[in-house]
Amino acid sequence: MSEEVLVQVKDLKMHFPIRAGLFNRTVGAVKAVDGISFDIMKGETLGLVGESGCGKTTAGRAILHLYRPTGGEVSFKGTDLAKESPEGLRRTRRHMQMIFQDPYASLNPQMRVGEIIGRPLRVHGLVKSAPEEKDRVTELMQQVGLNVSYRDRFPHEFSGGQRQRIGIARALATSPDFIVCDEAISALDVSIQAQIINLLEQLRDELGLTYLFIAHDLSMVRYISTRVGVMYLGKMMELASSDALYEEPRHPYTRALLSAIPIPDPPLERQRQRMLLEGDLPSPANPPKGCRFSTRCPMATDLCRAVEPEFREVATRHWAACHFA
Amino acid sequence: MIQAVPPASMEAMETSVSNFAPLEGGLQPEPALLEVRDLTTKFYTVDGVVNALNGISYSVRKGECLAIVGESGSGKTVGVLSILRLIQSPPGKIVGGSISFKGTDLLKLDDNALRDIRGGAISVIFQDPMTSLNPVMRVGAQITENIMAHEALTRRQARDKAIEMLSRVGIPTPAKRVDDYPHQFSGGMRQRVMIAMALSCSPQLIIADEPTTALDVTIQAQIVELVKKLQSELGTAVIWISHDLGVVARLADRVAVMYAGHIVESAPVDELYARPAHPYTIGLLNSLPRLDAKVKTKLQAIGGLPPNLLGELRGCPFAPRCAFATDICRAQNPALLEVTPSHGVACWHDRLTGGRA
Numbered sequence: 001m002s003e004e005v006l007v008q009v010k011d012l013k014m015h016f017p018i019r020a021g022l023f024n025r026t027v028g029a030v031k032a033v034d035g036i037s038f039d040i041m042k043g044e045t046l047g048l049v050g051e052s053g054c055g056k057t058t059a060g061r062a063i064l065h066l067y068r069p070t071g072g073e074v075s076f077k078g079t080d081l082a083k084e085s086p087e088g089l090r091r092t093r094r095h096m097q098m099i100f101q102d103p104y105a106s107l108n109p110q111m112r113v114g115e116i117i118g119r120p121l122r123v124h125g126l127v128k129s130a131p132e133e134k135d136r137v138t139e140l141m142q143q144v145g146l147n148v149s150y151r152d153r154f155p156h157e158f159s160g161g162q163r164q165r166i167g168i169a170r171a172l173a174t175s176p177d178f179i180v181c182d183e184a185i186s187a188l189d190v191s192i193q194a195q196i197i198n199l200l201e202q203l204r205d206e207l208g209l210t211y212l213f214i215a216h217d218l219s220m221v222r223y224i225s226t227r228v229g230v231m232y233l234g235k236m237m238e239l240a241s242s243d244a245l246y247e248e249p250r251h252p253y254t255r256a257l258l259s260a261i262p263i264p265d266p267p268l269e270r271q272r273q274r275m276l277l278e279g280d281l282p283s284p285a286n287p288p289k290g291c292r293f294s295t296r297c298p299m300a301t302d303l304c305r306a307v308e309p310e311f312r313e314v315a316t317r318h319w320a321a322c323h324f325a
Numbered sequence: 326m327i328q329a330v331p332p333a334s335m336e337a338m339e340t341s342v343s344n345f346a347p348l349e350g351g352l353q354p355e356p357a358l359l360e361v362r363d364l365t366t367k368f369y370t371v372d373g374v375v376n377a378l379n380g381i382s383y384s385v386r387k388g389e390c391l392a393i394v395g396e397s398g399s400g401k402t403v404g405v406l407s408i409l410r411l412i413q414s415p416p417g418k419i420v421g422g423s424i425s426f427k428g429t430d431l432l433k434l435d436d437n438a439l440r441d442i443r444g445g446a447i448s449v450i451f452q453d454p455m456t457s458l459n460p461v462m463r464v465g466a467q468i469t470e471n472i473m474a475h476e477a478l479t480r481r482q483a484r485d486k487a488i489e490m491l492s493r494v495g496i497p498t499p500a501k502r503v504d505d506y507p508h509q510f511s512g513g514m515r516q517r518v519m520i521a522m523a524l525s526c527s528p529q530l531i532i533a534d535e536p537t538t539a540l541d542v543t544i545q546a547q548i549v550e551l552v553k554k555l556q557s558e559l560g561t562a563v564i565w566i567s568h569d570l571g572v573v574a575r576l577a578d579r580v581a582v583m584y585a586g587h588i589v590e591s592a593p594v595d596e597l598y599a600r601p602a603h604p605y606t607i608g609l610l611n612s613l614p615r616l617d618a619k620v621k622t623k624l625q626a627i628g629g630l631p632p633n634l635l636g637e638l639r640g641c642p643f644a645p646r647c648a649f650a651t652d653i654c655r656a657q658n659p660a661l662l663e664v665t666p667s668h669g670v671a672c673w674h675d676r677l678t679g680g681r682a
Contacts, residue, residue, distance in 0.1 A: 051541035159630050189396040190568060194612035194626035216542065219571075223614035223621065246616065260546035261616050262571030266594045268617075269575045276550060277543045280511040 006077060006178055006210050007040040007063065013071035014055070014062040018285060030285045032058040034234035035072065037311070040178070045204065045211040047225030047242070049218055049257070053281055055234040056214045057101075060180045063212065064096050065089060076178070094124045097171035101183035103163035107155040113166055114151035117141065120173040140169040144199060161192035168199065172207070180212045185220065197224055218261050222246050230254050233284055233292040236311055238325075240318040250314050250325035253293045291322070299324060356428075357384035358562050359408070359530060364422035366400075366407050369415060376634050377403045379586040380422065382661070385530065390556060390563040392573040392594070394609075395583035398631055401566045404583065405532045409443050426530070445475040448523040452535040454515035458507040464491075465503035468522045475526040490521040495551060513544035517551070524555065530562045537572060549576055570613060574598060582606050585632050585642035588661055592668040602670040602677035604647045641673070649674045 014033040017026040033055040040046050048056045062069045065081045074081045076092060084092060097120075100106035107116055117140050118133045120126075127133040141148050144165040155163055164184060171179055181200065185193045201224060203209060215221050221228055222242050229239040230253065238251040249255045252275075259275040277296045282288055291309050294300040303323055311321040366378035378400045385391045395401040406412055407419050408431060424431040426447065431439065443449075451457040459467055468487035472478060478486065484503070491499035494517040507515055516536060523531055533552070537545040549572060556563055567573050573580055574594065581591040582603065590603040601607045611625035629646040632638055641647070644654040653673050661671040664678045674680035 051543060161630070189631075190570075190609060191396060191612050191627040192630075194624040195628070198624055198626055218542070219614045219616040222616060223618075223624070256543060258616065260542045262546075262549070262569070262575045263616055264570040264574045264598060264610065264613055265615075266574040266577075266598050269571075274546060274550060276547055280513055280544070281541075 004042040005039045006042040007212075008075045009039070009063060009072070010037050010074075011035045011072040012037070012059065012062055012069055012074060014058050014067055015070040028285055031234050031287065032284060033062060033069075034287070036231070036234075036236045037072075038229060038236065038239055040210060040212060042177075042210055043204075043208060044226040045213050045224055047221035047228040048212060048214045048231060049216060049221050049228060050231035051216065051257075051281060053233075053284060054231040055284070056231050057182055059231070060098070060182050060212055060214050064093070064098060064180055066098075091124075094126075094174045095176050096178045096180070097174065097176040098180045098182060099164070099167050099171050099184045102187055103160055103167055104155075104187075106167055107163060109155055112152050112154060113141075113146075113158075116155070116166060117169045117173055120170060124174050126174060136173070137169075140172055143172065143203070144169045159192075160188050161195060164188060164196050165199070168196075168203070172203065175207075176209070178210045178212070180214065182214045183216070184213075186215065186217065193220065200224065218257065230257065233282065233287050235292055235321060236319075237293065237322070238318075238320045239311075240315075240320075244315070244318050250318065250320040251293075251322045252297050252299050252324075254320075256296075358387045358427060359385040359564075360423075360425040361404075361408065362423045362425075364404065364407055364419070364424065366403050366412060366417060366419050368417050370635075373635050376637065377417075377586050378407065381583070381586075381588045382422075383581050383588060383591060385562050385564060387529070388556070388560045388562055389578045390565055390576055392565045392567060392577035392580045393583060394567060394570060394573055394580055396568055396631060398585075398634065399583040400586040400634075401583045402534055403586075405534065405564055405566060406449075408532065409447060409449065410439060411443075411449070441475065444471050444523075444528075445526045446528055447530045447532065448526070448528040450516070450519050450523045450531060450533040450536045453539055454512065454519045455507065457519065458515060460507055463504050463506055464510070464518045468503075468518075468525050471522055472525050486525065487521070490525050491518070493524070493555070494518075494521045495547075496521070512540055513547060516540060516544075516548055520548075520551065520555070524559070524561075527559070528561060530564065532564045532566075534566045535568070536565075538568075545572070552576070570598075570609065582609070585638065586634060587642060587658070587671060588669075589643065589671045590669065591661065596668055600668075600677055602664060602668065602675040603643075603672050604649055604674075604676065605643045607676060608646075641671075649676075 012033055013035050015029040015031050018028040018030060019025065020027045036059060048059065050056045061067050063074050076096060081089060114137050118137045121133055121136055127136055138148050146165050185196050188196060197220065204211060213221060213224055225242050227241050228245045230237045232253050238245065238254045245254065246258065249258060256275045256277045263269055279296050282295055288295045290306045291304040294304040309321045309323045311319055314320045314325045362382045363380040364378060365380050368375040368377055381404055393401045393404065403412065408424050412419065419432060465484060465487050468490060469483040472483040472486055488499045488503050491503060496502050496514060496517055510518060537548050540548065553576060565576055577594045579593050580597045581588045584605050590606045601610055608627040612627060614624060627646055632642050640655040641658050644650040659671045659673045661669045663669050664675055
C-alpha cells in the first residue's frame with residue numbers, strides 16, 4: 001500500500017426523501033449515509049462492513065456518484081467529482097468501476113457475453129474497430145478465467161460464479177484504477193466464493209487495482225482487506241487496519257459484530273463468549289439521539305444518549321466513534 | 326444404511342472402544358427418533374428427470390441436533406421436506422426409501438394421519454419468515470390455528486398458549502404483539518414468531534431449513550442462541566439445514582455433508598471438523614477464511630462446478646472436481662461406509678484411512 005491517496009471522502013451524506021400525503025410533500029429523510037469521511041490509498045483494499053440498512057451499499061454508490069450526494073465531497077485523484085461536468089464525470093468514471101452483488105440482475109439477459117464485456121470499450125471510445133474490440137474482449141475473458149469460445153452465449157447459460165466473472169471482466173474493460181465491489185460474492189456458494197476472491201486478489205496484484213470491498217461477511221472481509229471500516233446506521237463507527245480491527249476492536253459495536261460471527265471450529269465455538277446485542281437495528285429515518293448505537297450498546301451511559309461521539313483517531317491510524325474507545 | 330467395515334488398524338479399534346463408552350453413557354442404545362433409509366426423490370420436468378435425492382440414509386436421536394450441510398442444489402432441503410412429504414407433486418416424487426418416525430413409516434401414512442404429525446410431533450421453520458407467514462392474518466391467529474388443529478383446547482386457552490410461546494422466544498410485550506400482523510415485526514422477530522409456532526405443540530423434532538440465512542449476523546447469533554437454549558430446555562431434536570459451517574460448529578451434535586443428492590460424509594461435529602475425510606468436506610473447510618486467522622493463508626478454492634442433476638450420473642458425483650479421483654471414482658459411486666466408528670464417508674480414497682479402493 002502506498003501513501004498516495006486515490007479516493008478522498010469527506011463528510012459524505014446521502015439522504016433519501018420520504019414523501020407522503022396528497023401533495024407528495026417531503027415529510028422526512030432516510031439518512032442512509034450521514035457524514036462519513038475516509039481516504040482510500042492507492043493499491044489498498046478497503047473493506048466496508050455492517051448489517052443490512054447500515055448504508056454501506058449507498059456509500060459505495062455515492063462515492064462513484066451513481067447518486068448525487070446530499071452533502072460532502074468525494075475526490076478522485078484530487079478532482080472533486082461534484083464539480084465535474086456530466087461529460088467530465090463520464091470520462092472520470094472510466095477509471096472507477098463497480099462489480100454488483102447479484103450476477104443475475106446486473107447482466108442484460110438479451111446481450112451476448114462478448115457484447116456485455118465490449119460495451120464499455122465502445123462507450124468510452126477505447127477501441128477503434130470491431131477486430132480490436134474482439135481482441136480486447138478475448139484478453140479480458142482470459143484474464144478472468146472464462147472460456148473464450150463462450151463469447152456468443154447469453155448470461156442465462158452461465159452459473160452464478162461464471163456470471164460474476166463476466167461482471168468482473170466488464171468492470172476491467174476500461175482499465176480502471178478503482179473498483180467498488182458491492183457484495184460481489186454474497187450470492188455465491190461457499191466453494192465458488194473462494195474462486196472469485198482468489199481471482200480478485202490476483203487481478204489486484206497484476207493490474208495494481210484499488211478496491212472498496214463492501215460485504216457483510218466479516219471473515220471474508222478480513223481475508224481480503226488491508227483496512228476495514230465498520231458502519232452502523234449511516235455512520236462510520238470504526239476504521240483501522242484489518243489486523244488492528246480484528247485483534248483490538250475499540251468500538252463496542254465492532255466487538256459485538258465480531259463475537260457474533262461463528263468460527264468453523266466446534267471446540268473453540270463452545271468456549272467463546274458471545275456478546276449478544278439486544279433488539280434490532282433502529283430505523284435510519286429516525287436514528288437515536290446521541291450515539292446511534294446507544295440503544296443497543298451494553299456500555300451506554302447518559303453521555304452516550306445525549307452527545308454524539310466524534311469519529312477520532314484513538315490510536316495511530318485507528319479511528320473510532322465512541323466516548324469510551 | 327451404513328455398514329460396518331473392519332477397522333483399518335488396531336489404533337482405530339482402540340478409538341472405537343473409547344469413543345463408544347462415553348457416547349452411550351453405559352445405557353442401552355436408544356432407538357433413533359427418526360430413521361431415514363435410502364430416500365430417493367426425483368423431479369419429473371419437461372427437460373427430463375432431475376435426480377435431486379439419490380438414496381440418502383441418516384438417523385436423528387432424541388434431543389440431538391443433526392446439521393445437514395451443503396451448497397445450493399445439493400438436495401439438503403429436498404431431503405428434509407421429503408420427510409413430511411412437502412415436495413410439490415408433480416413435478417416432485419418420492420420414488421423410494423423409508424422414513425421411520427418412532428417406528429411409523431411416514432411414507433405409508435394417509436394424508437390425515439400425516440397432517441396430525443405436521444406441525445404437531447414434527448414441525449418446520451422455513452428460511453424466509455416473510456413468505457412463510459400469512460401476511461393478512463394476525464400472528465396470534467396463525468399460532469392459535471396450529472395449536473387448535475393438534476390439541477383439544479378452547480380458543481381462549483390456545484391464545485394464552487400462543488402468548489406464552491411468544492414470550493418464551495423472547496418477544497417483548499407478547500400479550501400486545503400477539504395481535505400484530507407479520508409486517509409489523511422485523512426480520513429477526515418474524516423468525517422468532519416462526520419458532521414460537523413451530524414449538525407450540527411441543528414437537529419431538531424440529532426441521533429448521535436455513536432459518537438464519539436471511540438474517541444479519543447479530544440477529545443470527547440471537548436466533549442460534551435461542552434455538553440452543555430451547556432445545557436444551559425442551560429436549561427437542563433438531564435437523565438444522567445450513568450452508569454456513571460456522572453456525573453448524575456452534576450448534577450441531579452431528580453433521581451430514583451433502584453433495585449432488587448424496588450424503589458424502591457424516592460424523593460427530595468435532596470429528597468432522599478435526600478429521601474431515603471426504604475431499605469435498607476438506608475442500609469446503611479449506612475454502613473458508615477464518616475470522617481468527619492471524620496469518621493469512623491463501624484460500625484453497627474447489628475448482629469447477631457442482632454437477633447438473635438432470636439425468637443419471639456415473640461414478641462419484643464429486644470426481645470431476647476431485648484432486649484424488651481415479652478410474653474407479655469415475656466408474657462407480659462409493660457407498661457411505663463407516664471408516665471409524667460413527668464416522669461415515671462415501672469415498673474410494675478417503676483421507677482418513679487412505680481409502681478402500
